[in-house]
Amino acid sequence: MRVSQLFTKTLKDAPADEVAKNAQLLIRAGFVYKEMAGVYAYLPLGIKVLENIKQIVREEMDAIGSNELIMTTLQRRDVWEKTGRWNDDVVDVWFKTKLKDDTEVGLGWSHEEPIVEMLKQYVRSYKDLPISLYQFQPKMRNELRAKSGIMRGREFVMKDMYSFHTSAEELEVYYNKVIEAYKRVYDRLGIGNDTYVTFASGGAFTKFSHEFQTICEAGEDVIYLHREKNIAINEEVIDDAIKELGVSRDELEMVKTAESGNIFNFGAQKAEDMGLNFVSDDDKQHPVFMGSYGIGITRAMGVIAEKFSDEKGLVWPENIAPYKVYLVNIGNVDEQATELYEKLTSTGLTVLFDDRNERPGAKFADAELIGLPYRITISERLIEQGKLELTYRNSGETELLTLDELLAKIS
Amino acid sequence: MRVSQLFTKTLKDAPADEVAKNAQLLIRAGFVYKEMAGVYAYLPLGIKVLENIKQIVREEMDAIGSNELIMTTLQRRDVWEKTGRWNDDVVDVWFKTKLKDDTEVGLGWSHEEPIVEMLKQYVRSYKDLPISLYQFQPKMRNELRAKSGIMRGREFVMKDMYSFHTSAEELEVYYNKVIEAYKRVYDRLGIGNDTYVTFASGGAFTKFSHEFQTICEAGEDVIYLHREKNIAINEEVIDDAIKELGVSRDELEMVKTAESGNIFNFGAQKAEDMGLNFVSDDDKQHPVFMGSYGIGITRAMGVIAEKFSDEKGLVWPENIAPYKVYLVNIGNVDEQATELYEKLTSTGLTVLFDDRNERPGAKFADAELIGLPYRITISERLIEQGKLELTYRNSGETELLTLDELLAKIS
Numbered sequence: 001m002r003v004s005q006l007f008t009k010t011l012k013d014a015p016a017d018e019v020a021k022n023a024q025l026l027i028r029a030g031f032v033y034k035e036m037a038g039v040y041a042y043l044p045l046g047i048k049v050l051e052n053i054k055q056i057v058r059e060e061m062d063a064i065g066s067n068e069l070i071m072t073t074l075q076r077r078d079v080w081e082k083t084g085r086w087n088d089d090v091v092d093v094w095f096k097t098k099l100k101d102d103t104e105v106g107l108g109w110s111h112e113e114p115i116v117e118m119l120k121q122y123v124r125s126y127k128d129l130p131i132s133l134y135q136f137q138p139k140m141r142n143e144l145r146a147k148s149g150i151m152r153g154r155e156f157v158m159k160d161m162y163s164f165h166t167s168a169e170e171l172e173v174y175y176n177k178v179i180e181a182y183k184r185v186y187d188r189l190g191i192g193n194d195t196y197v198t199f200a201s202g203g204a205f206t207k208f209s210h211e212f213q214t215i216c217e218a219g220e221d222v223i224y225l226h227r228e229k230n231i232a233i234n235e236e237v238i239d240d241a242i243k244e245l246g247v248s249r250d251e252l253e254m255v256k257t258a259e260s261g262n263i264f265n266f267g268a269q270k271a272e273d274m275g276l277n278f279v280s281d282d283d284k285q286h287p288v289f290m291g292s293y294g295i296g297i298t299r300a301m302g303v304i305a306e307k308f309s310d311e312k313g314l315v316w317p318e319n320i321a322p323y324k325v326y327l328v329n330i331g332n333v334d335e336q337a338t339e340l341y342e343k344l345t346s347t348g349l350t351v352l353f354d355d356r357n358e359r360p361g362a363k364f365a366d367a368e369l370i371g372l373p374y375r376i377t378i379s380e381r382l383i384e385q386g387k388l389e390l391t392y393r394n395s396g397e398t399e400l401l402t403l404d405e406l407l408a409k410i411s
Numbered sequence: 412m413r414v415s416q417l418f419t420k421t422l423k424d425a426p427a428d429e430v431a432k433n434a435q436l437l438i439r440a441g442f443v444y445k446e447m448a449g450v451y452a453y454l455p456l457g458i459k460v461l462e463n464i465k466q467i468v469r470e471e472m473d474a475i476g477s478n479e480l481i482m483t484t485l486q487r488r489d490v491w492e493k494t495g496r497w498n499d500d501v502v503d504v505w506f507k508t509k510l511k512d513d514t515e516v517g518l519g520w521s522h523e524e525p526i527v528e529m530l531k532q533y534v535r536s537y538k539d540l541p542i543s544l545y546q547f548q549p550k551m552r553n554e555l556r557a558k559s560g561i562m563r564g565r566e567f568v569m570k571d572m573y574s575f576h577t578s579a580e581e582l583e584v585y586y587n588k589v590i591e592a593y594k595r596v597y598d599r600l601g602i603g604n605d606t607y608v609t610f611a612s613g614g615a616f617t618k619f620s621h622e623f624q625t626i627c628e629a630g631e632d633v634i635y636l637h638r639e640k641n642i643a644i645n646e647e648v649i650d651d652a653i654k655e656l657g658v659s660r661d662e663l664e665m666v667k668t669a670e671s672g673n674i675f676n677f678g679a680q681k682a683e684d685m686g687l688n689f690v691s692d693d694d695k696q697h698p699v700f701m702g703s704y705g706i707g708i709t710r711a712m713g714v715i716a717e718k719f720s721d722e723k724g725l726v727w728p729e730n731i732a733p734y735k736v737y738l739v740n741i742g743n744v745d746e747q748a749t750e751l752y753e754k755l756t757s758t759g760l761t762v763l764f765d766d767r768n769e770r771p772g773a774k775f776a777d778a779e780l781i782g783l784p785y786r787i788t789i790s791e792r793l794i795e796q797g798k799l800e801l802t803y804r805n806s807g808e809t810e811l812l813t814l815d816e817l818l819a820k821i822s
Contacts, residue, residue: 007478007542009533033529035483036516041529044478067418067455072446073484073549074566097508097518099565100555105447107508107518118444118452122420131418138484138549144511154510155485 003354022305023149029369038146038154048322056188060181066132075106079117083273093141107140116274126280134161151302161293171289190317196232199241212261218306219258266290314371323350326372328363330379414765433716434560440780449557449565459733467599471592477543486517490528494684504552518551526573527685537691545572562713572704582700601728607643610652623672629717630669677701725782734761737783739774741790
């Protein structure tokens with residue numbers, strides 16, 4: 001991609017009402033556009049980051065046998081009334097609207113109930129289970145405050161997954177598989193070391209549920225952490241968990257975190273409320289056991305923008321950067337730069353080529369704000385030396401290399 | 412994918428309130444689930460078809476220099492008020508809802524106004540133009556009636572594209588490029604021969620706009636067609652168009668069609684209403700010229716389901732089928748069938764392997780309902796002969812082939 005063909009421009013300032021660092025940087029660098037508080041469009045650079053994150057999550061969910069589908073934003077009142085969750089006092093983030101005939105419908109903030117309702121069409125026998133389904137779905141939540149940029153959206157993308165089982169034991173096994181899959185996701189996103197499986201307030205049949213909390217100054221949560229024992233506890237269950245886990249409060253470090261994921265054991269409660277049953281080999285009807293597992297895709301992008309950035313701009317981890325290379329030409333070397341651009345691209349590298357007629361300082365500043373892992377500079381002086389300049393965004397270090405040396409380093 | 416791991420089952424009947432053939436078939440075969448009238452979830456088989464259609468459209472839009480982004484469903488009232496289109500009497504398909512502080516917001520039924528508003532942040536000079544942007548965005552339209560299955564959704568996926576230019580002439584050139592790109596899309600979707608560029612009621616500065624109408628019994632439109640001259644006219648402009656194009660009504664054939672796409676020349680009207688200007692090389696401010704181009708992705712899937720189906724079920728064109736091959740094992744040949752499944756998959760073929768312990772007739776019936784292009788059957792008798800049975804879904808013809816012969820035919 002050529003920067004001259006990218007319609008976005010880097011901006012000096014984010015909108016005055018934007019207080020979150022992640023959104024300020026992402027807006028200034030041209031990744032997102034703020035439609036209103038908590039509602040962001042994803043521009044060409046931004047959608048590539050989102051798709052890269054989704055693809056990592058997709059591969060890990062597929063690897064544990066889950067199947068992708070896509071449910072709907074418009075939701076039926078009667079489905080949610082079965083569990084009492086249509087009520088605005090029970091769920092305080094509903095957006096609701098009306099069909100032409102005045103039928104009230106909701107906008108999906110989660111999909112447990114609609115998925116269970118749908119499965120009633122397909123699940124008859126124990127032979128139909130287990131089932132695991134996931135989706136990347138734009139969720140709508142009518143948040144009172146939305147001041148954390150893309151980390152808390154009124155409209156945001158979530159990977160939500162639901163699994164269905166014949167027994168509590170089978171669910172437990174899958175639940176633990178999901179924990180391991182989530183760890184692989186956070187590792188691949190580059191936030192594995194700072195993300196902790198955290199005890200949180202429990203589900204229908206379990207003392208605790210689990211959250212994945214990532215250490216992040218801009219996060220809205222607080223956890224209590226025992227780094228050596230790898231124990232993390234959400235504030236809301238601290239007293240219970242201390243007793244249960246045999247740690248003392250003094251040993252625990254209080255850290256600010258963002259919730260990067262959560263997993264929840266519903267037991268058979270949801271199926272009982274909604275009548276999702278299966279016939280087991282004893283020929284009797286039993287309610288299905290259900291788990292629910294979320295990862296906020298846009299939130300993950302926000303957390304990464306918060307954590308991987310410096311005073312100059314964003315610093316994308318290689319796995320999710322929109323392009324690997326920012327190519328800068330200096331001086332009258334258009335032809336050689338274009339040739340290099342094509343050569344790099346032909347090796348499979350993704351390249352953003354800053355072909356604008358701008359002074360080097362402006363191009364370097366944009367390279368740093370946009371934050372691709374590698375900057376490659378080509379100039380008359382460098383061509384004379386038979387070298388290219390490679391600059392690492394994370395360390396700021398620079399090397400002069402031949403093309404072959406450079407490709408060996410970054411391909 | 413193994414059928415035993417697909418949570419959907421083929422169903423004898425679609426819901427009683429489902430009157431559209433496309434949705435009846437897609438529901439029965441396990442591609443979609445009806446949430447409510449005009450609102451459908453896309454199950455594992457269905458989402459693959461959608462993604463295949465999107466990928467074809469994506470490639471053709473990228474090829475004419477358009478860039479993908481994703482705008483938002485929640486929309487600001489003030490943005491739409493600038494053109495008068497917030498008014499429910501002007502646009503009668505709005506869904507509206509409210510933020511916690513009672514601010515009214517709309518759910519996106521189209522994105523001209525938000526895109527123009529966003530571009531005001533980026534467009535300054537003629538050097539910033541042209542710009543072309545597209546998205547695959549779930550649109551919300553509060554349709555009074557939604558009885559055409561996935562061909563008319565209250566919630567549906569659209570590819571909407573918007574282009575911005577310094578002059579009417581430049582816009583005209585791009586507009587015609589889009590027409591050619593759309594023709595390539597419909598060709599690749601398998602409906603090119605039945606899709607006509609149709610004169611329809613005009614934009615701000617043009618006598619006619621253009622629709623792409625696909626001959627389809629279940630369509631909601633009617634066009635007047637001169638097949639030899641390749642002229643197609645929408646009912647609403649028939650009198651004007653006859654005069655303009657020099658054809659007589661007698662020569663025209665009336666056919667039922669579905670609108671598969673539309674393109675629209677806004678001239679500079681939208682930019683004037685909303686204040687999207689650029690400074691040209693004469694140092695003066697001018698409004699930007701704009702075009703708008705849509706393809707209904709879910710509608711295209713519906714049209715294809717209507718057109719490519721028979722009394723036994725769906726008949727997917729190869730380009731968009733969720734899998735190419737439906738593999739059926741008969742009798743006690745699990746091991747050989749699994750080996751064949753892995754061999755086929757390793758050559759890059761996508762295979763749905765019906766590994767269920769079902770009688771052959773039930774498997775064959777499901778194969779026909781689901782409608783993948785090729786059915787491959789393996790059985791003890793066939794193994795003895797060193798052959799496999801290949802059945803073409805579209806012709807119903809069957810051949811006995813060795814594995815190598817078979818791969819040569821379908822790879």
